[in-house]
Amino acid sequence: MTESFISIRHLYKIFGRDPEGAMNRVRKGMEKDELLELTGHVLGLSDINLEMEQNKVQVVMGLSGSGKSTLIRLLNRLIEPTSGEVLIDGADVLAMDAKELRELRRHKMSMVFQRFGLFPHRTIIENTGYGLEIQGINQLEIKKRATRWIERVGLSGYENYYPAQLSGGMQQRVGLARALTTDAEILLMDEAFSALDPLIRTEMQDILLDLQEELKKTIVFITHDLDEALRIGDNIAILRDGEIIQTDNPQNILMKPVDTYVADFMKDINRARVLRVHTLMKPLDTYANGPNMLSSTTLEQALQVFAEQSTSQTIIVNGNGEKIGKLTLDDLIFGMKRPTIEEIKEDLGSTSFSDSIDTATSSIN
Amino acid sequence: MSFFDDFPSLSRRDLMELRRTIDNGFRDFSREYGEALENFFNPLLQFLIWLEKLMITAPWPIIILVIALFAWMGSRSKVIVIGSALCFLAIGYLGMWKDTMSTLAIISAATLICIGIGIPIGILMSRSDRIQGIITPILDVMQTIPSFVYLIPVVMLLGIGKVPGLLAVCIYALPPIVRLTNLGIRLVDREVLEAADAFGANTLQRLFGVQMPLALPNIFAGVNQTIMMALSMVVIASMIGVKGLGIPVLQAVSNQYLALGLMNGLAIVALAIIFDRVTQRLGKRLQKHQGLDH
Numbered sequence: 281m282t283e284s285f286i287s288i289r290h291l292y293k294i295f296g297r298d299p300e301g302a303m304n305r306v307r308k309g310m311e312k313d314e315l316l317e318l319t320g321h322v323l324g325l326s327d328i329n330l331e332m333e334q335n336k337v338q339v340v341m342g343l344s345g346s347g348k349s350t351l352i353r354l355l356n357r358l359i360e361p362t363s364g365e366v367l368i369d370g371a372d373v374l375a376m377d378a379k380e381l382r383e384l385r386r387h388k389m390s391m392v393f394q395r396f397g398l399f400p401h402r403t404i405i406e407n408t409g410y411g412l413e414i415q416g417i418n419q420l421e422i423k424k425r426a427t428r429w430i431e432r433v434g435l436s437g438y439e440n441y442y443p444a445q446l447s448g449g450m451q452q453r454v455g456l457a458r459a460l461t462t463d464a465e466i467l468l469m470d471e472a473f474s475a476l477d478p479l480i481r482t483e484m485q486d487i488l489l490d491l492q493e494e495l496k497k498t499i500v501f502i503t504h505d506l507d508e509a510l511r512i513g514d515n516i517a518i519l520r521d522g523e524i525i526q527t528d529n530p531q532n533i534l535m536k537p538v539d540t541y542v543a544d545f546m547k548d549i550n551r552a553r554v555l556r557v558h559t560l561m562k563p564l565d566t567y568a569n570g571p572n573m574l575s576s577t578t579l580e581q582a583l584q585v586f587a588e589q590s591t592s593q594t595i596i597v598n599g600n601g602e603k604i605g606k607l608t609l610d611d612l613i614f615g616m617k618r619p620t621i622e623e624i625k626e627d628l629g630s631t632s633f634s635d636s637i638d639t640a641t642s643s644i645n
Numbered sequence: 646m647s648f649f650d651d652f653p654s655l656s657r658r659d660l661m662e663l664r665r666t667i668d669n670g671f672r673d674f675s676r677e678y679g680e681a682l683e684n685f686f687n688p689l690l691q692f693l694i695w696l697e698k699l700m701i702t703a704p705w706p707i708i709i710l711v712i713a714l715f716a717w718m719g720s721r722s723k724v725i726v727i728g729s730a731l732c733f734l735a736i737g738y739l740g741m742w743k744d745t746m747s748t749l750a751i752i753s754a755a756t757l758i759c760i761g762i763g764i765p766i767g768i769l770m771s772r773s774d775r776i777q778g779i780i781t782p783i784l785d786v787m788q789t790i791p792s793f794v795y796l797i798p799v800v801m802l803l804g805i806g807k808v809p810g811l812l813a814v815c816i817y818a819l820p821p822i823v824r825l826t827n828l829g830i831r832l833v834d835r836e837v838l839e840a841a842d843a844f845g846a847n848t849l850q851r852l853f854g855v856q857m858p859l860a861l862p863n864i865f866a867g868v869n870q871t872i873m874m875a876l877s878m879v880v881i882a883s884m885i886g887v888k889g890l891g892i893p894v895l896q897a898v899s900n901q902y903l904a905l906g907l908m909n910g911l912a913i914v915a916l917a918i919i920f921d922r923v924t925q926r927l928g929k930r931l932q933k934h935q936g937l938d939h
Contacts, residue, residue, distance in 0.1 A: 356843060358839055382845040382846075382847060384845075385843055385845035386844065386845035387845075391840070391844075393836055393839065393840060393843075394836075395836050396836075397836040397839060397843075398840070399837060399840070399855060399859075400859065401858045401859055410840075410841075410844055411844040413854075414844050414845055414850055415845075458844075468843075
C-alpha cells in the first residue's frame with residue numbers, strides 16, 4: 281500500500297450550541313438519534329476515516345444530507361471539525377493557525393463549487409486570476425497565467441465577459457480554471473458538475489479526466505451521482521447519514537457492495553460500461569486460448585470482441601503484453617448480472633462489516 | 646378603589662424634582678464641556694463656512710457646469726443633465742440662487758459626514774450579530790424621535806448656528822446608510838464568500854475585494870436615502886440658524902406668504918429629484934454586470 285497523501289482520522293462534526301459537550305456524550309457511546317432528541321445537537325459526521333492517495337481521484341459519494349459537502353469543507357476548514365485529525369502531506373491541518381491555514385488554502389489546495397461561486401463583479405479573467413491576486417502576484421504574471429488556463433478549459437475569447445453572460449457549463453469551466461490557476465496540488469470539487477444538465481456534465485467530466493491525465497492532481501470529488509463517481513473515481517467512499525459505509529475502487533464496489541443500501545445504488549448502473557475484464561477474469565490454464573484482450577477493456581467492449589470474432593474465450597493481457605488470465609463468455613455474462621439481495625446478505629454473513637472495510641482499504645493500489 | 650382609578654404615579658413634587666435634576670445635570674455638563682465641544686467642532690465650522698462661501702462666490706455658470714458634469718458622471722443620461730441645468734437656471738431666475746447654494750453646501754457636508762461615519766458603522770454591524778443588536782435600536786431612536794426633542798440638547802450644548810444644524814441633519818440622515826451598508830454586506834452570496842475564503846483571502850481582501858463591491862448597489866441606495874432625509878431636514882435646521890432655503894419657508898409659514906413658501910419648497914423638491922435620479926442611475930450602473938443576460 282502506498283503512502284497516503286491526505287489522511288482523515290476519527291473525524292467528527294457536530295452542529296449545535298455546545299459541540300464539545302455533545303462530543304463527550306458521543307465518545308461515551310451516544311447514538312445520533314438519541315443525541316438529537318436529548319440535546320438538540322446534530323451529529324453531522326461520525327468517525328470518518330479515509331486515506332487518500334497522491335495523484336488520484338477520491339470520490340465521496342452520498343445522497344443529500346449524508347454530510348458529504350460538510351466533509352469536503354473540513355479538509356480546508358471552511359467548516360471547523362469538532363474532533364479528529366486531518367493530515368495533508370504530513371501536516372496537521374487542525375493545528376494550523378489562521379495564517380498557516382491561509383497559506384495552505386493559497387498554495388496547497390483550491391476548490392470548485394457546486395453553484396460555481398464566481399465573483400459576479402469580476403470578469404472571467406479577473407475571476408480566474410483571483411487566487412494569484414490574493415497571493416499578491418503582479419498583474420502581468422496573473423494575466424499570463426490566467427490566460428493560459430482560460431485557454432486550457434476552452435474559453436478563449438471570453439476573458440472580458442462577466443459570469444452572468446455565460447451559460448452554466450461555461451461558468452463552471454471558469455470555476456475549474458480559477459482552481460487550476462494557483463497550481464495547487466489538491467483540488468477539492470464539491471458537487472462541481474451537479475448543477476449542470478446531463479450532456480454538459482459528461483462534457484465537463486471529459487475535460488476533467490483529460491486534465492487529470494496530464495496534471496496528476498490529488499482530487500477530492502463530491503457527488504451524489506453514482507455514474508459520475510464510477511466514471512472519474514480511482515477510489516470511492518460511500519457516505520450515509522454521516523458515516524462512511526464502504527471505501528473501495530469502482531470495480532469492487534460494483535462486484536461486492538457491502539450492504540443492500542450500496543447494492544440499491546448500483547441498481548440502475550450499466551455494469552457493462554463500468555466493469556473491466558480484469559475484475560472477472562479467471563486464472564490461466566493450459567486449455568486457455570483465443571484472441572488477446574487488454575485487462576482494462578470494459579465488458580461492453582469485450583462483448584463486441586466476442587461477437588465480432590465469434591469466439592467463446594479470450595486471453596487477458598496487461599499493459600506489457602504479459603498474459604495474466606482468461607475470460608470466457610460465460611464469465612462475462614455472469615459478471616453482467618447484478619448480485620441479488622440474498623447473495624449480498626450471504627456475503628455479509630461471512631465477513632463482518634469492519635473486515636470488509638479493512639479489505640477495502642487494503643485493496644487500494 | 647382609588648388604586649384602580651388613578652394610575653399610581655410619582656407625586657408632582659417628586660416628578661418636578663426628577664426633571665430639575667436632569668435639567669441641572671445637563672446644564673452643568675454643558676457649562677463644563679460646552680466650550681471644549683465648540684472648539685472640537687471648530688474645524689468643521691470653518692469647513693462649512695469655506696464651502697458655503699465658495700459656492701456662493703463662484704460664478705453661477707461655473708456652478709451650473711459643475712452640477713451638469715456631476716449629473717453626467719453619475720447618470721450618463723442627457724435628459725437628467727439638461728433637466729438639472731434647467732432647474733438651476735429657474736432657481737436662479739426666481740431669486741433663490743444664494744439660498745440654494747447655502748442649502749447645497751450643508752447637504753453636501755452632511756452627506757459626506759454620514760458616508761464617512763455610516764459606512765464603517767455599517768461594516769461593523771455586518772460583522773457581528775451582537776453589534777447589530779446594539780446599534781439597531783439606536784438607529785430606530787434616531788429615526789423616530791421628533792427632531793425638536795434632540796434640538797434642545799444640541800442647542801444647549803452648541804448654541805445656534807451651522808454646526809448644531811449640521812448635527813441635527815446628520816442624526817436624522819445617518820440611519821439609512823448604516824442600515825443599507827449592513828444589509829448589503831449581509832446579503833452577499835454565501836458561496837461567493839466561501840470561494841474567497843477557499844482561496845485564502847484575508848479579512849481585508851474579503852471585505853474590499855468581495856463584500857463591499859457586491860454590496861455597493863445597496864450602499865448606494867443608502868446614500869440616496871441619506872441625501873433625501875438630509876434635504877427633508879432643511880426647514881427644521883433653519884430654525885436653529887442654518888442659512889438656506891429653509892429660512893424663507895419659515896418666514897412664509899409665519900406670515901402666510903403662499904408664493905414664497907411654494908417657490909422655496911419647490912426648489913428643495915427640485916434638488917431632491919436631481920440628487921435622487923443621479924444617485925439612482927449611478928447605483929444601477931454599478932450592478933450592470935448582474936443584469937446582462939446572454
